[in-house]
Amino acid sequence: MSKIISITSIASISPLGNNPKTIWENYLNINHCFTEHFLDHKKTLVGKLDEDSNEIIAALKQSDSKYKFLDKTVLYAIAASRKAIENAGWTADDIFGINIGSSRGATDLFEKHYQEYLETGKAQTLASPTTTLGNISSWVAHDLQSSGPEISHSITCSTALHALLNGVAWLRSGMADKFLVGGSEAPLTDFTIAQMRALKIYSNIDERQPELAEWPNRAFDLKKTQNTMILGEGAAVCCLEIGKKKNALAYVEGIGYATEILEHNISISAEAICFQKSMKMALENTDLSEVDAIVMHAPGTKAGDLTEYKAIQKVFGTDLPMLTTNKWKIGHTFGASGMLSIELGILMMQHQKFIGVPFAEVQKPRKQIRKVLVNSVGFGGNAVSVILSL
Secondary structure, three states: OOOOOEEEEEEEEOOOOOOOOHHHHHHOOOOOEEEEEEEEEEEEEOOOOOHHHHHHHHHHHOOOOOHHHOOOOHHHHHHHHHHHHHHHHOOOOOOOOEEEEOOOHHHHHHHHHHHHHHHHOOOOOOOOOOOOOHHHHHHHHHHHHHHHOOOOEOEOHHHHHHHHHHHHHHHHHOOOOOEEEEEEEEHHHHHHHHHHHHHHOOOOOOOOHHHHHHHHOOOOOOOOOOOEEEEEOOEEEEEEOOOOOOOOOOEEEEEEEEOOOOOOOOOOOOHHHHHHHHHHHHHOOOHHHOOOOOOOOOOOOOHHHHHHHHHHHHHOOOOOOEEEEEHHHHHHHHHHHHHHHHHHHHHHHHHOOOOOOOOOOOOOOOOOOEEEEEEEEOOEEEEEEEEEEO
């Protein structure tokens, strides 16, 4: 059985847009994609879908009477999945598996159903089936008329890369030839934002700190004195195929995973042991000098960004690859974030241009971008690292 895994397509819907041209143009623009949101009469920021993407979701919701009752996480996943399989050339005749997960799941719909229950004492008929986590892959399978296995899971913020890990395992086992993998997240509800504020990790808009006014999520700013995470929404999926395909955008050269013992409910160790282990596993057959860039998880929290950086130093020593993240621009999309990072890695390789963090220290440039390492981690240290190559 071939160990080579081809990524034959990737598609997303996020604050960056919903097509490769627009997404790349937005990456070239140094402005962030955040818009204002009011919580308890206080102004905050979130990463919402752009206007064109919202129109796509609105049209999708109206296209089928059953879709009117679906949560945004499902609709986002359907929209991205349709594009992905179209670009890969897959049809309903192809037997392919689906693994699309989410950290929070149907947050918006669940909260609406629960509020209605508190007010009326009655639950809607479809309240349960439309808020289960398995809802995502099941509806994507229905929409694509797929007959292969379907999986939904939550491993918090590393969900999308765990889906990729699952897909690779299925392909290499010989149980499938094609797998659609990714994550979807729609966490922009008052209650979810309030939960992040309760953890004291959400970015505060403060006129006394002008650096936050320009770039309110200081992801990969290792000198920041406060947490600056901001939530974003969206979905991203990719098509995996066993073997070296002519239409491959990139290859999964290595993949690693690790879980460390909890020191705290939401933290990882000071030097991110989980990341050290996952990166070393992914790098087993790759020389360190061959990795040109790393797309970090880096959510914008003081501890999270710094511990991942220390882990990278432990693995790579003093000759670090170019380091970046996209959360300063679109926010943290929880379960979808890892696949959006994969997308950034692929785009940088395709265009042979490094997309850095505008307020980060200038890094030693590489002559080319042939291999990119992508990191993702969930609450408690569930890390996944993936090496992409051309």
